[in-house]
Amino acid sequence: MLQLILNSENFVDKCAILDKGVAFRYADLHSKSAQIASKLLNGEADLQQKRVAFMVSPGFDYVAFQWGIWRAGGVAVPLCITYPLPSLKYVIEDTGAEIVIAGPEYVDILIPLVHANTFKFYTIADFSANELSEFNLPEISTDRNAMILYTSGTTSLPKGVVTSHANLEAQISTLVKAWHWTSADHTVCVLPLHHVHGIINVISCALWAGATVEFLEGFSPEKVFGAFAFGKINVFMAVPTIYFKLITYWDNLPDTEKAEITENLQKFRLMVSGSAALPVSVMEKWQEISGHTLLERYGMTEIGMGISNPYEGERKAGYIGKPLPGVSVRLIDEYGVIEKEEVPGEIQIKGANVFKEYWGKAEATEKAFTEDGWFKTGDVAVVENGYYRILGRDSVDIIKSGGYKISALEIEEVLRKHPQLNDCAVVGIPDDEWGELVVASIVVRNKALDLKQLNEWMRGMIPAYKTPRKYLIVEELPRNAMGKVTKNDVKELFKNI
Structure with a gap:
C-alpha cells in the first residue's frame, strides 16, 4: 500500500478534512477512496496506469477521488476548475485519458467532449455509497506513474509533467520533516488543486502527518480571516497575491478588528509563501x-520543492533559502559549474523529488536534463552568504539590454517601494538599438501619477541602465491560476504603444 494511504491507518478516528464545516475522519477518507477505486476498476484487477482526469471542486471529494485513482492503479490528472473548454480538451486529449470524472457543477462544461469510444465518463453521482462495494485493491509499486500536472505553458503549449509515486513520496516526506508537520497541525487550503503547491505542500503533507485540512466555500479575505478566528488553524500557505489581498482587506478594518486578527495570527506555527x-x-x-x-521557498511542477528558507533559523527577505535535505542544487553558467558566491547561473536540480518525464514528449524530456542527469530549471539565481536569491527566469526575467544582463525582479522590488504603486511587472521588449528595452507595466494608486517624476525617482534608486525606458499604467496585471504574472502577456501590452 502507498505510504500516504498507509499512514492514514494510524489516525482512523481523527478529523482529516473539514469541508465547508463538515468533518470527515481519516476512516471516512480511507473507506470512500477504496470504494471509488473499486468502481473505477469495474472488475479489472488493476488500472495499469490508465490516465484518469478529474474535475472536482476542492474538498473531501477531491481528495477521495485522487486517492481512489491511485489505489486503483491509475494516474491522476487533476483538471483546473477554471479552465475554458479548449484547455480542458487539450489536457484530456494530450494525456489520452481513458476515464474522466466530473463534479456536478462541471458536467455541462465537459459534456461537449464526451463522444463515443473516447473515454469513460463518470459523474460524482455514479459513485454514491449505496452502489459501491470494496474488494481487493492492487498493490502499487512506487516506481509507477502517479500524476500528470501541466506546466503553465508561458512559452509553448503546456507540457504534462509525470511524477511517480516515489517522486511524490520524496517531495512530501522531505517537506514534512523540513517544516515540522505533525498530527497536531490544522491548515486551510485556499490554493488551486492542479498545482503542486496545493496538492503536495498543503494537502498531502498535512494528510501524511495526520493533520487536518480545512476547505472554505470560495475564497475571500473575509472568509479566510473568519476561519482563522476559530483559533484551530496554525499552518497557512498561500501565494503572494493572496497575502496582498489579505493585507489590503486588513488595512481597511477598524483598529479593534485589526488587533484581534493580529493576536490570532501570532499563535500560528508556520506561514509559507x-x-x-x-x-x-x-x-x-x-x-x-x-x-x-x-x-x-522555491519549487516548480517538475521538482516539487527544491530550496527553502529554514523552519528554524534566519528567513531572509528576498531569498529562497538553501537546498532541502536530499535535494542536490548547483548553478551553471556558460563556463560550467559555479563554485563562487555572487556569480549568477541557472539552477539545476537532482534528487528523488525530480519528475520522471514530460508526457509523450521524449525530445522535450531529453532537452530538460543534462547528460549527467541534472534537471535544468531555466531559473537564474545567485548565492549570497549561503542563501539562494532568484534573479528571474532566463526567458522572461533576465533582460539582455545594451550588453547587460538585467534582473526584472530586482527592478520590480525597487518600483514597489514607490508610495503611489500597488504592483508592477518589468519585461524586456525587442529593440534594434538595445537588443531589449526595459519597460514596466504598473498598477497605480493615483492615475494622475507623473511618469516623468517616477522615472527620476527610479534613477535615484538604481543605475540608469536598469531604469525602465517606458511605463504603461494598467488596471491589473495579467496572471495565471496561481496568481503568477504572465510576462509574455505583459509584453503584448507594449506592442501598441
Missing part, C-alpha cells in the same frame, strides 16, 4: 500584521 516571487514589501507588511516572517 510560494509559486511566485514574494515582494519584500509584502513580506515586511505581513510581518507587521502577523508577527511572522513568511517562509519563502
Whole structure:
C-alpha cells in the first residue's frame, strides 16, 4: 500500500478534512477512496496506469477521488476548475485519458467532449455509497506513474509533467520533516488543486502527518480571516497575491478588528509563501500584521520543492533559502559549474523529488536534463552568504539590454517601494538599438501619477541602465491560476504603444 494511504491507518478516528464545516475522519477518507477505486476498476484487477482526469471542486471529494485513482492503479490528472473548454480538451486529449470524472457543477462544461469510444465518463453521482462495494485493491509499486500536472505553458503549449509515486513520496516526506508537520497541525487550503503547491505542500503533507485540512466555500479575505478566528488553524500557505489581498482587506478594518486578527495570527506555527516571487514589501507588511516572517521557498511542477528558507533559523527577505535535505542544487553558467558566491547561473536540480518525464514528449524530456542527469530549471539565481536569491527566469526575467544582463525582479522590488504603486511587472521588449528595452507595466494608486517624476525617482534608486525606458499604467496585471504574472502577456501590452 502507498505510504500516504498507509499512514492514514494510524489516525482512523481523527478529523482529516473539514469541508465547508463538515468533518470527515481519516476512516471516512480511507473507506470512500477504496470504494471509488473499486468502481473505477469495474472488475479489472488493476488500472495499469490508465490516465484518469478529474474535475472536482476542492474538498473531501477531491481528495477521495485522487486517492481512489491511485489505489486503483491509475494516474491522476487533476483538471483546473477554471479552465475554458479548449484547455480542458487539450489536457484530456494530450494525456489520452481513458476515464474522466466530473463534479456536478462541471458536467455541462465537459459534456461537449464526451463522444463515443473516447473515454469513460463518470459523474460524482455514479459513485454514491449505496452502489459501491470494496474488494481487493492492487498493490502499487512506487516506481509507477502517479500524476500528470501541466506546466503553465508561458512559452509553448503546456507540457504534462509525470511524477511517480516515489517522486511524490520524496517531495512530501522531505517537506514534512523540513517544516515540522505533525498530527497536531490544522491548515486551510485556499490554493488551486492542479498545482503542486496545493496538492503536495498543503494537502498531502498535512494528510501524511495526520493533520487536518480545512476547505472554505470560495475564497475571500473575509472568509479566510473568519476561519482563522476559530483559533484551530496554525499552518497557512498561500501565494503572494493572496497575502496582498489579505493585507489590503486588513488595512481597511477598524483598529479593534485589526488587533484581534493580529493576536490570532501570532499563535500560528508556520506561514509559507510560494509559486511566485514574494515582494519584500509584502513580506515586511505581513510581518507587521502577523508577527511572522513568511517562509519563502522555491519549487516548480517538475521538482516539487527544491530550496527553502529554514523552519528554524534566519528567513531572509528576498531569498529562497538553501537546498532541502536530499535535494542536490548547483548553478551553471556558460563556463560550467559555479563554485563562487555572487556569480549568477541557472539552477539545476537532482534528487528523488525530480519528475520522471514530460508526457509523450521524449525530445522535450531529453532537452530538460543534462547528460549527467541534472534537471535544468531555466531559473537564474545567485548565492549570497549561503542563501539562494532568484534573479528571474532566463526567458522572461533576465533582460539582455545594451550588453547587460538585467534582473526584472530586482527592478520590480525597487518600483514597489514607490508610495503611489500597488504592483508592477518589468519585461524586456525587442529593440534594434538595445537588443531589449526595459519597460514596466504598473498598477497605480493615483492615475494622475507623473511618469516623468517616477522615472527620476527610479534613477535615484538604481543605475540608469536598469531604469525602465517606458511605463504603461494598467488596471491589473495579467496572471495565471496561481496568481503568477504572465510576462509574455505583459509584453503584448507594449506592442501598441
